[in-house]
Amino acid sequence: MRASRFGTSLLFAFGVLIAQYATWGQTPGIRHVGVIYHGGMYDIFLEALRTGLREQGLEEGKQFVLDIRDTKGDLAAVEGLAMELERNKVDVLYTVNTSITLAAKRATTHTPIVFFAGTDPVEAGLVDSIAKPGGRLTGVHGLATDLTGKRLEVLKEMIPKLRRVVTFYNPGNPVAREAARLGRDAGQRLGVQFVERHVGSVEDLRQGLQALKPGEADAFFQVSDGTVTSWAQLIIDIAKTKRLPTMFYEQGLVAKGGLASYGQDYSEIGRMSAKFVHRVLTGTHPKDLPVENFDRLQFAINLRTAREIGLTIPRTIRALADKVIDS
Numbered sequence: 001m002r003a004s005r006f007g008t009s010l011l012f013a014f015g016v017l018i019a020q021y022a023t024w025g026q027t028p029g030i031r032h033v034g035v036i037y038h039g040g041m042y043d044i045f046l047e048a049l050r051t052g053l054r055e056q057g058l059e060e061g062k063q064f065v066l067d068i069r070d071t072k073g074d075l076a077a078v079e080g081l082a083m084e085l086e087r088n089k090v091d092v093l094y095t096v097n098t099s100i101t102l103a104a105k106r107a108t109t110h111t112p113i114v115f116f117a118g119t120d121p122v123e124a125g126l127v128d129s130i131a132k133p134g135g136r137l138t139g140v141h142g143l144a145t146d147l148t149g150k151r152l153e154v155l156k157e158m159i160p161k162l163r164r165v166v167t168f169y170n171p172g173n174p175v176a177r178e179a180a181r182l183g184r185d186a187g188q189r190l191g192v193q194f195v196e197r198h199v200g201s202v203e204d205l206r207q208g209l210q211a212l213k214p215g216e217a218d219a220f221f222q223v224s225d226g227t228v229t230s231w232a233q234l235i236i237d238i239a240k241t242k243r244l245p246t247m248f249y250e251q252g253l254v255a256k257g258g259l260a261s262y263g264q265d266y267s268e269i270g271r272m273s274a275k276f277v278h279r280v281l282t283g284t285h286p287k288d289l290p291v292e293n294f295d296r297l298q299f300a301i302n303l304r305t306a307r308e309i310g311l312t313i314p315r316t317i318r319a320l321a322d323k324v325i326d327s
Contacts, residue, residue, distance in 0.1 A: 031063065031064045032089070033065070033090065033093075034082075034088070034090035035068045035069065036081055036094075038072070038097065038227060040230035040231055041253060042097075044267050046270070047267070048268070048274070049094060050066070052274020052277075052278075053274045053277065056274055056278040064281065067085060067090055069085065074227070075100070075172075078099075078103035079106060091280070091281055092280045093113045094273065094277055095113055095116070098126070101115040113139075116140050116269055117139065117141050118142045118249075119146070124174075124175070127291055130290060130291045130293065131291075133291060134287055137286055138276060138286040138289040139291060140273050140293075143295060144263060145175060145182070147249065147263055147297070148179050151221070151263065152183060152192065154247070154260070154299065155247045156192060158301075159311070162218050162219060163192060164218050165192060165220070165221040167180065167221045169199065169223050170198070170200055170228070176223055178224075179224040179225070183221065199227075202234070205227075205234065206234060212244070217244065219259075220239050224249075236253065236257045237257070243308075243309040244309065246305075249264070251264075251265055254300040254302045259302055259309070265296070272294060298322040298323060299322050300323040300324070302326075303326040304326060
């Protein structure tokens with residue numbers, strides 16, 4: 001009888017151990033953070049997340065690992081990647097941008113999700129409210145989409161003769177469609193024609209940029225589309241060859257050769273996201289973590305790029321910039 005009870009207890013203990021193993025992921029004692037992002041310029045988030053988790057006292061490889069899935073700009077791949085990560089029993093998903101988060105939410109059933117959303121997460125259907133998310137998602141809300149109109153105003157102030165801007169986006173992305181609508185509305189107010197080019201892949205984007213003829217647009221204007229944004233360096237490089245000014249919503253792209261940006265610092269947002277990931281890993285449910293609005297805005301310009309494309313930036317505009325690159 002004792003042997004039987006001992007055997008039962010041993011089996012019970014073994015079962016508990018197996019359950020913990022399943023909860024933690026593949027390696028007992030190490031938490032697994034699944035990351036889905038579009039790659040390219042979004043690498044900023046990945047490095048900032050690592051920095052933020054170190055600041056929270058977590059050592060990569062010992063206390064956590066990142067199970068990274070780079071879509072390379074392919075939004076259609078997100079649902080499959082999210083389902084794969086949930087099957088692998090990651091402890092939390094970190095999703096970068098609204099369209100990826102929406103797809104990951106559709107594809108999963110129980111994995112907590114910490115997101116960065118560049119558009120209103122309530123209107124997008126990610127959470128019930130900012131203060132009380134109400135489900136298994138929470139994270140950081142930036143202003144990439146909300147600032148579309150203001151960004152066009154800033155570009156118009158930089159280039160007073162601006163008459164026509166071109167933008168590229170995937171019409172299948174609802175966030176991009178909304179950003180384009182905001183751009184059209186702002187263009188009407190400012191007397192700027194908003195030229196829209198629809199793309200479904202990086203090759204579409206490349207061909208569309210290369211096909212731009214002199215005089216067809218006075219500047220490239222970025223709207224909230226993760227696929228296009230992930231290939232921002234391609235846009236910068238081709239725009240320079242065409243002497244076309246570029247306006248983005250992330251200042252890191254100005255350091256990489258973009259003319260200007262008006263928006264937010266994604267490295268700061270990535271570090272802020274790490275606090276949410278840490279809280280979820282240590283037992284807090286996302287529904288108890290209010291979404292944090294990140295509203296610190298920065299205007300950056302690259303005078304070196306301006307000289308390369310033959311553009312003079314008014315001194316009054318330079319004086320307003322939070323960051324000026326001139327080397």
